[in-house]
Amino acid sequence: MSAVLEVKDLKMYYSTKQGMVKAADGISFTVNQGESMGLVGESGCGKTSVSMSIMRLLAENAKIVGGQILFKGQDIVKLKEEEMNKIRWAGIAMIFQAAMNSLNPVYRVGDQIIEAILAHEPDVTFEEARERVAELYKLVGLDPKRMDNYPHEYSGGMKQRAVIAMSLACNPDLIIADEPTTALDVIVQDMILKELSKIQKKLNMSMIYISHDIAVIAEVAEKIAIMYSGKIVELSDAVTIFKKPAHPYTVGLMSSFPSIHGEKKKLVTIPGEPPNLLNAPDHCRFAPRCPFATKECWEKTPPYEEIEPNHYVACFHPQNLRKQVSING
């Protein structure tokens, strides 16, 4: 398998009046061709910041202060803006959080996608682009006749499909989908996730799914990265993350999630409040909420290490890897 994206020790900080917000603080992961990775974590932990760094669409006060982002071997952190423009959409495309609102209300939906194709592929004629958009509409389950409608004539689910069609327009190698279905109800969410998975497999694309909903991630991702306070605290294949989580935060997350499937288990709570990324401390950021924290955890940041093949954890006290564990003992 060849790596499409390798993120190595990425650091992206926001400067604010109150201090530095270390939204991505030493992030490393790899996405192979045809692979789908899930990036999970609570609101504000830095998921969107990581994806905006990969797209190089940074806020004015944001800066990549360290690390590499290798896209097909090339470090895009160093690329000039014109070079990055060629990669954006054609190499890496993104379905933005609240994507439904990212369509321009005054243009016909189909024309917006055609525009995106023409901007990247000057050799393509308008008719060819229109033909391609019609194909994409069919692919995402929309009627090509609806291309001539305006966004307000679409339902929420239809807009979401149109945005997915747009992300596919220039045949990208990698799509980053940031909470692609959060605003939708479960029935529509289900249809769209199925569609996306089908297309991804058919075109052998790579995907990064971002969500705070681990149930959604369980269904679409082969590999999962758990993020907490600007850092990846655990990364492995989906089954390992769910069946034998090693980081205490992951363990807590897994047992605090209600499910309608199987026996009704007692919900476990993770005590304390979510962390503040502003002026984050120089020790394990989960220590204040961790039942296993020792003196060491309050003094140093645990290294992010491969504790068994393809299972990375940043914790001084990874939980017993041979049996399933639960945080309440």
Place this chain on the structure above:
Amino acid sequence: MDEAKSAVAQETVLKVEHLKKFFPLRKSPFSRAKSFLHAVDDLNFEIKRGEVLGLVGESGCGKTTTGKTLLRLYEPTDGKITFLGKDVTHLKSAQDRKWFHSKSQMIFQDPFESLNPRKTIFDIVSEPMNIQNEGSLKQREERVMEILKRVGISPPDAFLWRYPHELSGGQRQRVAIARALVMNPQFVVADEPTSMLDVSIRTQVMTLMMDLIADMHMTFIYITHDLAVARYMTDHIAVMYLGRMVEYGETEDVIQNPLHPYTKALISAVPIPDPEFKRKSLQIKGGIGKAIDPPKICRFYERCPFATERCGKEEPPLYDVGNGHKVACFLYEKDGK
């Protein structure tokens, strides 16, 4: 002790009969309404003391409208609401209104909008007591401290004089819960009280509410579109579809054995947090609209994979298929009463 508890549990706190809430649709504020949006259309149910009823269904099906109408924040269009044996459908006298509103409360959908940004936490939480003119200032302060501690805002005196923007989302949601519970209400409508919260905080707030309900024998209506949350929080579930109740039953019955095609589709679409589990979903067509002057046919007719000609001609009644499990679908005509 269990006997005492079950004796208490027999008492019906709320009885709802043929409840309707229609919104008039007018061209201009002065013209006469030609059409009506049937936001809540003929609801019937009862809730006993200590029981939690879940209202579930997709966006716009009428959950919030039902909650607000039951708490008499909206005037019902038709039907009857009986609370603790008293008819509260109209609440004509000031005394009746005071009595009803001292015993019932709502936790609103959005804690960012529902807490007044210019008031301190003390003012916000004590407001129901002020309105009711309950206790001295000192007694109010003690009560506020006590309830804040109960909802996990501690130490409470560190929070009393703060403003909502100085609190995290989870803390705000807990303040909204404290405000609703400060007068020991007997009946609470909680409208998506955890939808804005992160996973870990959400579990904290859910656990807290379950404890409070059990300790204080409160009667709850819990509104949510998340069936996994409903499974944990509720004893019974009512599934709503375009203003109608299409299914009702004990929570585990509805989740393990959904009967109405809409409930089946809804439950089969919920993602399962288990990467090895292969879920099969029941696919249904299109999105929902609004029940504007709806014809007397099944409201799910156009989307239903099992619809027959009859479903497009008459409206199915609620059939009781046993154990109080009810469903509004002709497929169950033979099994039901």
